[in-house]
Amino acid sequence: MSLFQIPPPTRFDLRFSVAGIPVRVHPLFWVIALIFGAGSNNLPGILFWVVGIFISVLIHELGHALAMRRYGQDSQIILHFAGGLTVPESVSFGLGYARVAITPNQNILISLAGPFAGFFFAAFIVVLSLAMGGTVAPNTILGFIPFPIVFLPANFGALNSFFMVLLWVNIFWGLINLVPVIPLDGGQVTRNILIQRDPWNGLRISLWVSVVAGALMALVGFLFLGSIYMAFLFALLAFQSYQALQGSAGGL
Numbered sequence: 573m574s575l576f577q578i579p580p581p582t583r584f585d586l587r588f589s590v591a592g593i594p595v596r597v598h599p600l601f602w603v604i605a606l607i608f609g610a611g612s613n614n615l616p617g618i619l620f621w622v623v624g625i626f627i628s629v630l631i632h633e634l635g636h637a638l639a640m641r642r643y644g645q646d647s648q649i650i651l652h653f654a655g656g657l658t659v660p661e662s663v664s665f666g667l668g669y670a671r672v673a674i675t676p677n678q679n680i681l682i683s684l685a686g687p688f689a690g691f692f693f694a695a696f697i698v699v700l701s702l703a704m705g706g707t708v709a710p711n712t713i714l715g716f717i718p719f720p721i722v723f724l725p726a727n728f729g730a731l732n733s734f735f736m737v738l739l740w741v742n743i744f745w746g747l748i749n750l751v752p753v754i755p756l757d758g759g760q761v762t763r764n765i766l767i768q769r770d771p772w773n774g775l776r777i778s779l780w781v782s783v784v785a786g787a788l789m790a791l792v793g794f795l796f797l798g799s800i801y802m803a804f805l806f807a808l809l810a811f812q813s814y815q816a817l818q819g820s821a822g823g824l
């Protein structure tokens with residue numbers, strides 16, 4: 573069973589819609605968000621993380637969903653234990669239902685719309701902080717990824733911590749998703765580019781890129797970021813791509 577299959581509905585699902593796009597939140601989403609939040613040993617800190625992760629993953633998926641809508645494709649959003657999914661829906665077509673035909677280049681833009689929705693939201697938080705009289709200090713993650721730190725005036729209190737959570741999750745989640753590992757957004761982009769360049773071998777090459785990048789990210793997550801969750805997720809995705817390669821072994 574694939575990690576990114578749609579989790580079946582449960583009676584604990586939270587359902588609502590944003591801009592006409594239905595959203596379903598699986599209960600395991602909250603469990604994972606709580607585990608991430610548990611590192612900050614106080615209740616407001618945990619709450620900031622849970623709400624921050626919820627808002628950020630939702631914005632990411634809304635980026636995909638709104639880009640799909642632009643190309644005439646309806647969708648629904650599902651938040652689950654490994655993040656989020658935007659699932660294309662069949663649209664009424666004549667007497668029945670059909671999927672809209674999306675070109676490879678439109679698929680690339682739909683994939684990029686998720687991470688960039690998060691980056692734009694992070695930029696909005698920086699601008700908002702400045703407008704509230706705060707200051708911004710440039711910083712980096714792992715020494716090379718730009719990452720802003722905002723300082724709000726003291727009277728905004730804990731809001732400063734919440735802004736930092738939003739910045740952290742939006743930037744980090746966007747970057748993680750841009751890694752060229754299938755089925756992440758970056759993997760969709762490399763697959764769509766490589767298949768267009770080389771219809772015969774493109775898929776296999778993109779799967780090999782996925783195996784190598786996934787294994788590297790598992791190592792980076794474990795050794796440099798100390799994240800067992802990230803190591804586990806990327807190791808699993810690398811293995812899935814490897815299995816897909818075995819399945820298509822006759823093609824080359």
Ligand SMILES: [Zn+2]
Nearest residue numbers: 686687749757
């Ligand atoms: Zn995405």
